Amino acid sequence: MENVFIIIIGAIFVNNIVLAQFLGICPYMGVSSRVSTSIGMSGAVMFVMTLATIVTYLIYNFILIPLDITYLQTISYILVIASLVQMVEIILKKVSPALYQALGIFLPLMTTNCAILGVAMLAVQYEYTLVEGLIFAVSHGLGFGLTIVLFAGIREQMELIDVPKGMRGAPAALVVAGIMALAFMGFAGLV
Amino acid sequence: MNKLKIISKGLIKENPVFVLLLGLCPVLGVTTSAFNGFGMGMVTTFVLFMSNLVVSLIKNFIPAKVRIPSYIVVIASFVTISELVVEAFMPDLFEALGLFIPLIVVNCLVLGRSEAFASKNDVFSSVTDGFAMGLGFTFALTALGGLRELLGAYSLFGYSFIEGDGMLVFVLAPGAFIGLGYLTAIFLKLIGDR
Numbered sequence: 001m002e003n004v005f006i007i008i009i010g011a012i013f014v015n016n017i018v019l020a021q022f023l024g025i026c027p028y029m030g031v032s033s034r035v036s037t038s039i040g041m042s043g044a045v046m047f048v049m050t051l052a053t054i055v056t057y058l059i060y061n062f063i064l065i066p067l068d069i070t071y072l073q074t075i076s077y078i079l080v081i082a083s084l085v086q087m088v089e090i091i092l093k094k095v096s097p098a099l100y101q102a103l104g105i106f107l108p109l110m111t112t113n114c115a116i117l118g119v120a121m122l123a124v125q126y127e128y129t130l131v132e133g134l135i136f137a138v139s140h141g142l143g144f145g146l147t148i149v150l151f152a153g154i155r156e157q158m159e160l161i162d163v164p165k166g167m168r169g170a171p172a173a174l175v176v177a178g179i180m181a182l183a184f185m186g187f188a189g190l191v
Numbered sequence: 192m193n194k195l196k197i198i199s200k201g202l203i204k205e206n207p208v209f210v211l212l213l214g215l216c217p218v219l220g221v222t223t224s225a226f227n228g229f230g231m232g233m234v235t236t237f238v239l240f241m242s243n244l245v246v247s248l249i250k251n252f253i254p255a256k257v258r259i260p261s262y263i264v265v266i267a268s269f270v271t272i273s274e275l276v277v278e279a280f281m282p283d284l285f286e287a288l289g290l291f292i293p294l295i296v297v298n299c300l301v302l303g304r305s306e307a308f309a310s311k312n313d314v315f316s317s318v319t320d321g322f323a324m325g326l327g328f329t330f331a332l333t334a335l336g337g338l339r340e341l342l343g344a345y346s347l348f349g350y351s352f353i354e355g356d357g358m359l360v361f362v363l364a365p366g367a368f369i370g371l372g373y374l375t376a377i378f379l380k381l382i383g384d385r
Contacts, residue, residue: 079260082260111259112299121293121294166380171373177372178370179365181365181367184364
C-alpha cells in the first residue's frame with residue numbers, strides 16, 4: 001500500500017512527466033493556448049497512456065521475453081500504440097460519439113506523443129507488476145493533465161500582458177514553463 | 192529544388208528547433224552538456240538521413256492509407272539500429288541519453304520530414320533535406336547544451352575555464368526551458384524574424 005502511494009505522489013509531483021522528465025513537450029507547447037482544449041487533451045492522454053501501458057506490459061512479458069526478442073521492444077511498442085490509437089478512435093466513434101467529438105483531433109496526434117511510449121517503456125524499466133504499472137500510468141496521466149491545464153491558464157492570462165516584442169510567442173512560453181519547473185522542483189525529496 | 196537552398200532552409204530559415212519547435216523533448220531532456228547535445232544530434236541526423244532515403248525510395252509502392260504506419264516502421268528500424276550501435280560502441284553516451292534514443296521513433300521532426308518532404312520529392316533532395324534538418328537540429332542541441340554547461344558547470348565540452356561549481360539551476364530542468372526560451376528569442380532576432 002505504501003509503495004502505491006509513493007508511485008502516485010512520485011509520478012504526479014516529484015518526477016512530473018513534463019517538467020522533470022521532458023516527455024510530451026509537443027502537446028504541452030502546442031495545445032495549451034486554451035484551458036478547455038488542454039482538458040480534452042489531458043483526458044485523451046490519460047486514457048491512451050493507461051491502455052498502452054497495460055497492452056505493452058502484456059506483450060513484453062508474454063511475447064518478447066519468452067521468445068527472447070526484447071530488442072524488438074521499440075518497433076513492437078510503437079506499432080501497438082499506433083494501432084491502439086486507431087482502434088480507440090473507431091470504437092469511440094461508434095460507442096460514444098459525444099466523447100469522440102470532445103477528444104476530436106487529439107486522438108490521432110497521440111501516436112507521436114512521446115509521453116505515451118515513454119511511460120510504457122519506463123514501466124518495464126522499473127520492473128513494475130501489472131497493477132503497479134497501471135497506477136503508474138494513471139498517475140503520470142494525471143500529472144500531465146495538471147501541468148498542461150495550469151500552463152494553459154497562465155497562457156490565457158498572458159495574452160493580456162504586453163510582452164516585449166522579441167520574447168512574444170514561443171520564447172515567453174518557454175520561460176514560463178521554466179518557472180513552472182522551478183516551482184515543481186519544490187516537491188523534490190518528497191518521496 | 193536548389194540543394195544549397197535546402198541546406199540553408201534546414202539550418203537557418205526552418206531550423207527544426209528554434210523556428211519549427213519540433214522534437215523538443217530530446218532538446219530539453221539531454222542537453223545537460225554540449226557533448227550530450229552533440230551526440231543526440233548526430234544520432235537523430237543518422238535516423239533522419241536514412242529514413243528520408245528509404246521513404247523516398249519506397250514512396251510509390253505504399254498505398255496512401257497506410258503510409259504513416261509504414262513510415263513509422265521504417266523509422267523504428269533505424270532507431271533500433273542506432274540504439275544497438277550506440278550501446279555497443281559508446282556506452283557512456285548511451286547511459287547519458289537513456290530513454291531518449293528509443294524515443295526518436297516518436298520525434299515529430301523525423302516523421303514530419305518523411306511525410307512533408309521525402310514522400311513528395313526525389314531521392315537526392317530527400318537525403319539532402321534529412322541531412323540539413325539533422326544538422327540544424329544538432330546545431331540547436333549543441334548550442335543549448337553548451338549554454339547550459341557553460342553556466343551550470345563553468346565548462347565547455349568537459350574543459351573547465353573558471354574555478355567553482357557553476358549555477359546548478361541551469362543543469363536542472365528549469366534551466367533547460369529558460370535557456371531554450373532565450374536562445375530562441377536571440378535566434379529569431381538574428382535571422383530577422385522580429
